[in-house]
Amino acid sequence: MTQTERIEASTTKTLRDGRTVTIRPIAESDRAALQAFGTNLPANDSLYLEDDFQNPEITTRLANAASAEHWRQFVAQAEDGTIVGYTSVRQLPGWSTHVADIYLVVADDWRHAGLGSVLAETIFAAARELQAAKVIVQMLDDQVDGQDIFHHLGFQVEGTLRKHACDRNGKIHDLLILSYHMDQSTA
Numbered sequence: 001m002t003q004t005e006r007i008e009a010s011t012t013k014t015l016r017d018g019r020t021v022t023i024r025p026i027a028e029s030d031r032a033a034l035q036a037f038g039t040n041l042p043a044n045d046s047l048y049l050e051d052d053f054q055n056p057e058i059t060t061r062l063a064n065a066a067s068a069e070h071w072r073q074f075v076a077q078a079e080d081g082t083i084v085g086y087t088s089v090r091q092l093p094g095w096s097t098h099v100a101d102i103y104l105v106v107a108d109d110w111r112h113a114g115l116g117s118v119l120a121e122t123i124f125a126a127a128r129e130l131q132a133a134k135v136i137v138q139m140l141d142d143q144v145d146g147q148d149i150f151h152h153l154g155f156q157v158e159g160t161l162r163k164h165a166c167d168r169n170g171k172i173h174d175l176l177i178l179s180y181h182m183d184q185s186t187a
Ligand SMILES: CC(C)(COP(=O)(O)OP(=O)(O)OC[C@H]1O[C@@H](n2cnc3c(N)ncnc32)[C@H](O)[C@@H]1OP(=O)(O)O)[C@@H](O)C(=O)NCCC(=O)NCCS
Pocket: 045, 048, 103, 104, 105, 106, 107, 110, 111, 112, 113, 114, 115, 116, 117, 118, 137, 138, 139, 143, 144, 145, 146, 147, 148, 149, 152
């Protein structure tokens, strides 16, 4: 990937339930709010995140990476200032620098109002800006809302790692890898 543009603008969205959020790039000052967001996530969802949002060192690292060249991070902020959603896309290292992977998570009490879909569209646009040739997103077999959202964007299940993930209750899950090839002719 070459030198890239960066979405800097913030947008305000009214969700299906009437609540309003601002979606904007993460800022270094978001460290504490991001940690509070992580602390309130359901146990299995914080497990899904590669980064432990309850760990101050991690939230500091994420917030400090606000301007990182090969990484885009966005938050959804409620009117009271709390962070209620997070999404990121990051260029992979080594022989997969043309690939970027996506994370997406919404606060439990903000789900089913369309926020996940809005954030998914935001981060998909950021992946294009990163000039990723291929985008992937990983999720458990039972994370069906995420599967619906990314299927709608055109992603397809490219691989399944069988019995690959263990949730907080000790239940073993298949891990799905959904992908989107930006140039569909090379998919
Ligand atoms: C996945 C997640 C981000 C969804 O957030 P959300 O704000 O609830 O997302 P939305 O409201 O936009 O979409 C969820 C709903 O829309 C459905 N959906 C969204 N877009 C859809 C589409 N285009 N077609 C069909 N169904 C769709 C989902 O099945 C679900 O249905 P419902 O709200 O009508 O009951 C959230 O559940 C979450 O954070 N889960 C834990 C982390 C995770 O699983 N991440 C997934 C990896 S991407």
